[in-house]
Amino acid sequence: MKYAFFPGCVLKGAAAEAHTSMMKVSEALGIELVEIPDWTCCGASHAQGVSELSMLAINARNISIAEHMGLPIMTVCNTCTLQLKQAKAKLDEDENLRAQVNEILEKSGHPYPYQGTAEVTHFLWVLDAHPEVFAGKIKNKLTNVKVAGFYGCHLIRPQKVLNYEDGRNPESLEKLIKLLGATPVDFDYRLKCCGFHAFFTAEHDVLTVTGKIADNAAQAGAQMIVTPCPLCQMQLDMYSPEGREATKSSVEVPILHLQQLVGFALGFSKEEMGIGRHVTAADKVTI
Amino acid sequence: MIVTLQIHRYVDEKKWIQEYKIEITKGLTILSALHEIKAKQDPSLSFTSSCRSSICGACAVRVNDHSELACEVLLDTLVKRYKTDVLVVEPLGNFRVIRDLIVDWDPKYEKMKKIEPSLHPKAEFTVQTGCKQSIEDFDKYKKYAGCILCGSCVSECNKSALNEKDFLDPFIFVKAAKLVEDSRDKDHKQHLKDVIEAGLWKCFNCQECTASCPKDLDPAGAIEKLKEATFKLEMASSVGSNHAKAIYDDIYNTGLLDESKLSVQSEGFISAAFRVPIAYRLMKTGKLDLFEKAPVNKDISKIRSIIDIAAKEDK
Numbered sequence: 001m002k003y004a005f006f007p008g009c010v011l012k013g014a015a016a017e018a019h020t021s022m023m024k025v026s027e028a029l030g031i032e033l034v035e036i037p038d039w040t041c042c043g044a045s046h047a048q049g050v051s052e053l054s055m056l057a058i059n060a061r062n063i064s065i066a067e068h069m070g071l072p073i074m075t076v077c078n079t080c081t082l083q084l085k086q087a088k089a090k091l092d093e094d095e096n097l098r099a100q101v102n103e104i105l106e107k108s109g110h111p112y113p114y115q116g117t118a119e120v121t122h123f124l125w126v127l128d129a130h131p132e133v134f135a136g137k138i139k140n141k142l143t144n145v146k147v148a149g150f151y152g153c154h155l156i157r158p159q160k161v162l163n164y165e166d167g168r169n170p171e172s173l174e175k176l177i178k179l180l181g182a183t184p185v186d187f188d189y190r191l192k193c194c195g196f197h198a199f200f201t202a203e204h205d206v207l208t209v210t211g212k213i214a215d216n217a218a219q220a221g222a223q224m225i226v227t228p229c230p231l232c233q234m235q236l237d238m239y240s241p242e243g244r245e246a247t248k249s250s251v252e253v254p255i256l257h258l259q260q261l262v263g264f265a266l267g268f269s270k271e272e273m274g275i276g277r278h279v280t281a282a283d284k285v286t287i
Numbered sequence: 288m289i290v291t292l293q294i295h296r297y298v299d300e301k302k303w304i305q306e307y308k309i310e311i312t313k314g315l316t317i318l319s320a321l322h323e324i325k326a327k328q329d330p331s332l333s334f335t336s337s338c339r340s341s342i343c344g345a346c347a348v349r350v351n352d353h354s355e356l357a358c359e360v361l362l363d364t365l366v367k368r369y370k371t372d373v374l375v376v377e378p379l380g381n382f383r384v385i386r387d388l389i390v391d392w393d394p395k396y397e398k399m400k401k402i403e404p405s406l407h408p409k410a411e412f413t414v415q416t417g418c419k420q421s422i423e424d425f426d427k428y429k430k431y432a433g434c435i436l437c438g439s440c441v442s443e444c445n446k447s448a449l450n451e452k453d454f455l456d457p458f459i460f461v462k463a464a465k466l467v468e469d470s471r472d473k474d475h476k477q478h479l480k481d482v483i484e485a486g487l488w489k490c491f492n493c494q495e496c497t498a499s500c501p502k503d504l505d506p507a508g509a510i511e512k513l514k515e516a517t518f519k520l521e522m523a524s525s526v527g528s529n530h531a532k533a534i535y536d537d538i539y540n541t542g543l544l545d546e547s548k549l550s551v552q553s554e555g556f557i558s559a560a561f562r563v564p565i566a567y568r569l570m571k572t573g574k575l576d577l578f579e580k581a582p583v584n585k586d587i588s589k590i591r592s593i594i595d596i597a598a599k600e601d602k
Contacts, residue, residue: 009543009544009546010544010546012543013544013546013574014546014569014574014575015574016573016574038542038584038585038586039542040538040542040543040584040590041534041537041538041542041543041544043534043535043538044534044544045492045511046530046531046534046535047531047534047535047538048511049511049514049515049518049528049531050514050515050518050531050532050535051515051518051535051594051597051598051601052511052512052515052601053597053598053600053601054535054593054594054597054598054601055535056597057593057594057596057597058538058590058593058594061589061590061593082494100600104593104596104597104600105593107592107596108589108590108592108593108596109588109589109592110586110589110593153491153492153493153494153495154494157493157494157495157497157498158494158497158498158505158507159498160503166368167498168351168353168368168498169351169368169369169370188352191352192445193445193491193493193495195445195491197491197492198446198489198490198491198492200526200527200530200550200553200554201488201489201525201526201527201530202446202449202450202453202454202489202491204450205446205449205450205489206491208449209445209449238565238568238569238574239565241568242565276572276573277572277573277574278572279568279569279572279574
């Protein structure tokens with residue numbers, strides 16, 4: 001299995017542990033990742049609010065490079081997934097728009113047009129669709145570990161764009177948690193929004209929900225939360241102290257990147273998975 | 288198959304959950320089930336409905352925590368989706384409940400007045416000459432005219448659920464976008480000013496509104512259009528717009544987000560100074576390196592060219 005890898009900005013920055021763990025885990029699972037050369041930020045939904053056409057062209061460029069590589073794109077961030085898939089949907093459905101964007105690409109000197117030949121998929125979906133990659137590789141079954149799966153908005157909504165599973169009752173995370181030997185924990189806030197994108201503009205509300213998500217998962221019996229989105233991970237991990245203060249909660253729950261949980265089941269150590277870079281409850285990661 | 292509906296009741300300030308059993312027959316929608324319950328089991332159950340064909344917007348309710356247009360959704364679909372024979376039915380979220388599944392729209396209409404939801408026609412249009420609009424200009428907002436005021440988007444808004452006082456409901460943003468995109472209107476800036484003051488930039492971008500809209504109006508997309516309009520009309524000067532511009536500029540400058548500068552670029556130096564405790568926390572774990580410079584993309588001249596050409600065409 002080979003993919004054009006779109007890491008997204010935060011994997012090169014604050015969520016670098018998501019990158020290092022992803023490299024180790026993908027190699028162990030036999031999934032070959034070739035980083036898209038000279039990829040740019042997807043716009044993170046914010047730059048789209050400055051100029052949608054500019055960001056459509058920017059993401060057309062990103063996708064066209066992968067098309068030139070002849071590979072489908074794999075993302076590891078929910079917002080990157082939504083921005084790329086939204087761009088792809090708009091360009092694939094509207095040939096006038098596609099022509100306009102391709103003309104922009106050509107005028108800029110970009111060597112090839114957007115053709116719509118590369119699929120965009122997320123690491124969670126790849127693992128869900130191909131559980132056979134785990135055959136014989138789970139060296140450390142996570143028995144008796146209770147994990148709450150927090151999906152993150154941009155992997156499940158809107159249905160029309162993402163369309164991997166039913167966004168109102170997704171199951172891919174819970175199935176994966178079970179496959180790794182752990183017990184999935186259902187909790188009321190599993191499909192809620194962590195507020196990452198509104199942190200600067202609605203800070204108090206965002207910190208309130210940051211606290212509520214972790215508290216709700218802990219009340220439901222979770223020892224850890226796992227999420228396929230590094231933005232959710234950063235929000236819930238980095239701002240956990242403020243979240244706890246906003247909700248008068250004292251429970252600290254470790255927040256894992258998806259690839260870290262997978263890595264533990266494959267036999268990697270906490271150090272190898274970069275748990276030392278976590279802000280919250282790194283010592284409570286029981287594997 | 289027999290399905291149990293656990294319906295949240297509210298009558299004379301008394302709240303309780305009442306169970307009703309109903310047999311799923313072919314074509315049984317949530318609304319037809321409610322009608323059947325009211326007719327044959329419990330006449331006291333109250334809900335609103337009218338057209339029964341997805342156009343009046345009267346019958347939206349919440350089932351298993353997600354808003355649904357009751358006349359449009361089969362019970363069978365929900366049973367298969369949630370893999371259960373028990374469905375929880377509640378009134379729409381983020382509304383004051385009057386009784387059972389009936390919610391109060393008056394506060395929402397009051398909120399809608401904040402954006403002056405009517406067209407202010409340009410001076411050139413008169414009763415005698417009328418008002419013409421090209422098909423191209425009409426297409427820019429016609430989608431938003433399809434709002435049936437069902438409230439599905441309101442129900443699932445994550446921002447409103449936390450605090451609705453400094454925000455508008457998604458359908459109101461849709462109405463604002465309809466006016467700002469309408470070439471016949473002479474007060475785009477006034478409509479935008481109202482929307483910005485009423486909390487445009489506080490949207491979480493959780494996409495619940497777009498996911499819930501039974502008419503595919505994409506309220507989250509309407510909010511994005513309004514944000515774009517603030518830049519086109521040179522009205523962007525708040526933390527939210529600074530944050531968006533910072534990311535846009537980062538792509539222009541290096542191709543990648545520069546995390547270390549984001550707070551200062553969004554909030555300004557004084558507010559960013561209050562972030563010192565969190566910055567220290569992040570530096571301790573290695574998550575923040577204030578001295579790290581974002582590498583410049585090898586293709587940056589082409590990337591800048593793309594943005595320059597697109598920005599010109601986007602005016």
